[in-house]
Amino acid sequence: MHKEIVIVGMNHRSAPIEVRESVAFEEAYVNDALTRLRSYPTIEEGVILSTCNRVEVVAAASDGRLASTAIKSFLADQKARRHAGDLDEHVYTYLGPDAVRHLFRVAASLDSMVVGEPQILGQLKEYYDVAQKAGTVGTLLHRLFHRSFSVAKRVRTETGIASRAVSVSSVALDLARRIFDRLDDKAVMLIGAGKMGDLMARQLQNNGVQNLMVTNRTFERAVELAERMRGNPIRFEDFPRYLKMADLVIGCTGAPDVLLDVHAVERVLKERKYKAMFFIDIGDRRNFDSRINDLDNVYLYNIDDLKTVSEENLQERANEAQKAEGIVLEEVQSFGRWIESLEQVPTITALRQRFDDIRRGEIEKSLAGSLKGLSEEQKKAVEDMTAAMINKMLHGPTAHLKNNGRSDDDESLLYVAALKKLFNLEEK
Amino acid sequence: MDVWLLKLAALVYLIAAASFITYLFSPNTSISKRSPWILFVGFLFHSAALAAHFFLAGYLNVAQFREAVTVYCWLMVASYLIVQIKYHLTVLGAIIAPLALLMTLAAFAFGRGGEQLPPALQTYWLPVHVTLAFLGNAAFAVAFAVSLIYLLQEHKLKQKKFTSFMKRFPALETLDRLNYVLLVWGFPLMTLGIVTGSLWAGAHWGQYWSWEPRQIASGLVWMFYGALLHGRITAGLRGKKAALLTMVGFFVVLGYFLIGDALFPSRHGGKFE
Numbered sequence: 268m269h270k271e272i273v274i275v276g277m278n279h280r281s282a283p284i285e286v287r288e289s290v291a292f293e294e295a296y297v298n299d300a301l302t303r304l305r306s307y308p309t310i311e312e313g314v315i316l317s318t319c320n321r322v323e324v325v326a327a328a329s330d331g332r333l334a335s336t337a338i339k340s341f342l343a344d345q346k347a348r349r350h351a352g353d354l355d356e357h358v359y360t361y362l363g364p365d366a367v368r369h370l371f372r373v374a375a376s377l378d379s380m381v382v383g384e385p386q387i388l389g390q391l392k393e394y395y396d397v398a399q400k401a402g403t404v405g406t407l408l409h410r411l412f413h414r415s416f417s418v419a420k421r422v423r424t425e426t427g428i429a430s431r432a433v434s435v436s437s438v439a440l441d442l443a444r445r446i447f448d449r450l451d452d453k454a455v456m457l458i459g460a461g462k463m464g465d466l467m468a469r470q471l472q473n474n475g476v477q478n479l480m481v482t483n484r485t486f487e488r489a490v491e492l493a494e495r496m497r498g499n500p501i502r503f504e505d506f507p508r509y510l511k512m513a514d515l516v517i518g519c520t521g522a523p524d525v526l527l528d529v530h531a532v533e534r535v536l537k538e539r540k541y542k543a544m545f546f547i548d549i550g551d552r553r554n555f556d557s558r559i560n561d562l563d564n565v566y567l568y569n570i571d572d573l574k575t576v577s578e579e580n581l582q583e584r585a586n587e588a589q590k591a592e593g594i595v596l597e598e599v600q601s602f603g604r605w606i607e608s609l610e611q612v613p614t615i616t617a618l619r620q621r622f623d624d625i626r627r628g629e630i631e632k633s634l635a636g637s638l639k640g641l642s643e644e645q646k647k648a649v650e651d652m653t654a655a656m657i658n659k660m661l662h663g664p665t666a667h668l669k670n671n672g673r674s675d676d677d678e679s680l681l682y683v684a685a686l687k688k689l690f691n692l693e694e695k
Numbered sequence: 696m697d698v699w700l701l702k703l704a705a706l707v708y709l710i711a712a713a714s715f716i717t718y719l720f721s722p723n724t725s726i727s728k729r730s731p732w733i734l735f736v737g738f739l740f741h742s743a744a745l746a747a748h749f750f751l752a753g754y755l756n757v758a759q760f761r762e763a764v765t766v767y768c769w770l771m772v773a774s775y776l777i778v779q780i781k782y783h784l785t786v787l788g789a790i791i792a793p794l795a796l797l798m799t800l801a802a803f804a805f806g807r808g809g810e811q812l813p814p815a816l817q818t819y820w821l822p823v824h825v826t827l828a829f830l831g832n833a834a835f836a837v838a839f840a841v842s843l844i845y846l847l848q849e850h851k852l853k854q855k856k857f858t859s860f861m862k863r864f865p866a867l868e869t870l871d872r873l874n875y876v877l878l879v880w881g882f883p884l885m886t887l888g889i890v891t892g893s894l895w896a897g898a899h900w901g902q903y904w905s906w907e908p909r910q911i912a913s914g915l916v917w918m919f920y921g922a923l924l925h926g927r928i929t930a931g932l933r934g935k936k937a938a939l940l941t942m943v944g945f946f947v948v949l950g951y952f953l954i955g956d957a958l959f960p961s962r963h964g965g966k967f968e
Contacts, residue, residue, distance in 0.1 A: 444866060445864070445866055448865070543868065566853065568855065580857075
């Protein structure tokens with residue numbers, strides 16, 4: 268009756284990408300794979316999780332060790348289709364509370380390559396849904412996954428794990444948001460056609476920027492880029508004239524010389540009536556004069572500044588992750604209590620069974636001895652009376668046990684343990 | 696009863712201040728998010744205290760330090776709460792709430808309460824003049840808080856150093872615009888406050904302008920804020936400089952309010968010949 272949670276899998280730390288890819292489940296075949304998983308007699312419930320950074324099987328089984336061996340061969344089977352090689356050194360196995368903790372950590376994005384990234388929770392939900400539709404989810408995994416979703420939510424709201432930007436372009440976006448209260452009425456000028464600048468301009472567009480000016484030393488390139496990004500191309504020699512319209516300026520050229528010096532920006536600023544400007548310098552060499560940052564209402568960040576902020580934010584995330592681990596631990600314990608409380612239901616049945624056995628034994632003995640010769644009616648009366656007695660006697664303890672079973676407290680576990688000992692229910 | 700209510704208000708302001716400061720560090724906890732509501736509760740007690748005092752005494756003796764500070768503080772909290780409704784800038788409360796607490800405590804510590812209102816002041820002009828002048832200054836107090844937050848945010852952006860305590864600071868543009876809005880509201884109110892006071896002085900003492908220290912100080916502050924507003928509208932004065940000047944203006948007002956009357960006793964300080 269008692270089931271255990273088992274997780275067997277590999278992630279970005281335990282296995283190189285080739286190995287992970289070799290066992291990864293293609294989306295379209297997850298359903299088939301679940302059916303195949305379920306066909307192992309030792310596995311009672313199962314969910315498959317397959318993302319670029321991890322392949323895992325979460326299962327419920329009455330014998331965790333047997334199940335983990337089964338899952339390993341299940342994964343190896345998957346692999347055999349592509350190419351051979353030993354999986355064992357790349358695979359980890361978690362049983363019981365360790366498995367619960369692992370899943371909670373995955374859901375809360377503590378096990379991710381970039382700690383705190385938000386995608387994993389969505390992926391987890393998708394794979395859970397697939398398994399549920401395939402009918403391979405039972406009470407235990409149902410409860411486990413739903414709990415893991417709420418743990419993830421709790422971690423997200425109670426810690427700052429995901430609150431800070433870590434990629435260079437999202438750091439730049441974050442900074443832009445600290446300077447400007449809205450982006451949809453701002454104009455962006457992109458100087459140069461570097462990949463990084465492209466990426467950053469796109470991120471700004473995704474966040475509302477509508478007016479994008481693109482300039483490049485070769486005008487054709489600017490036109491092409493502007494077309495692709497729904498911007499306006501500007502001739503390179505003209506860009507200083509348009510600068511006063513730009514609130515954000517992204518420099519991304521490989522030019523060895525400085526494109527804008529502090530005096531040029533000062534003039535532009537005066538024309539703009541000192542409205543704030545944000546310069547982002549992500550060229551191979553410095554595109555903008557670093558003294559620009561000393562001007563009032565102007566902010567200049569180069570690629571190194573952005574990287575520094577990003578590293579600080581990562582550090583901050585790591586600190587927050589410590590807090591998150593505490594939350595996970597707490598939740599694992601409370602989940603453990605819930606699993607143990609499941610055992611109360613068999614305890615109640617066993618208790619009733621035991622009392623009933625005693626009752627029947629005694630009635631039989633009496634009917635064969637001192638009460639010999641009772642009429643059928645009288646026999647039935649004795650039967651009813653003793654049954655009612657047992658019922659009345661057990662009513663209190665049963666109700667108490669059932670009520671307590673709903674809350675995950677230590678007290679109810681104590682009662683279960685006491686009952687088992689006092690009435691010798693363990694042998695069942 | 697009114698003193699008892701004011702003490703209660705001070706206590707709630709203390710709780711609100713603590714809650715707002717918690718908000719700076721962990722803006723997501725359920726209590727810190729409700730900081731403006733805590734402040735609002737304090738404001739209700741504060742309002743009740745003023746109302747009780749008014750009904751018991753029949754007037755508010757704003758020529759006395761205690762009542763003046765109490766009324767001013769009340770208007771400042773009201774101004775903040777209005778700004779909060781429209782802009783949702785909870786961080787501002789981290790400055791306003793402690794300021795409200797300090798003012799209320801100062802009212803108890805240095806205030807001499809319970810004096811009779813001189814007959815010259817028992818007129819409808821008094822509440823009008825004082826309310827307008829105080830409202831203008833209350834707007835500047837909120838502008839002071841806005842400017843302080845602006846300068847902190849600006850400093851961080853220039854230094855390129857961020858701490859978790861900065862997480863919920865609003866955008867510079869938002870703060871600068873709000874600073875301007877408060878100036879646009881505060882300046883005409885202050886002007887009306889000076890005009891009504893002067894008209895009343897003319898009616899009572901036959902002299903519209905008597906060059907007494909408070910009037911001179913108010914005139915200077917009025918010119919200062921006028922120049923600031925003018926600069927903002929015509930010369931592109933904005934951002935850091937505007938924030939600094941706003942703070943300077945408020946310090947002058949606050950300084951005069953706190954020590955000016957003690958140094959230069961005058962009608963405003965309770966001397967009525």
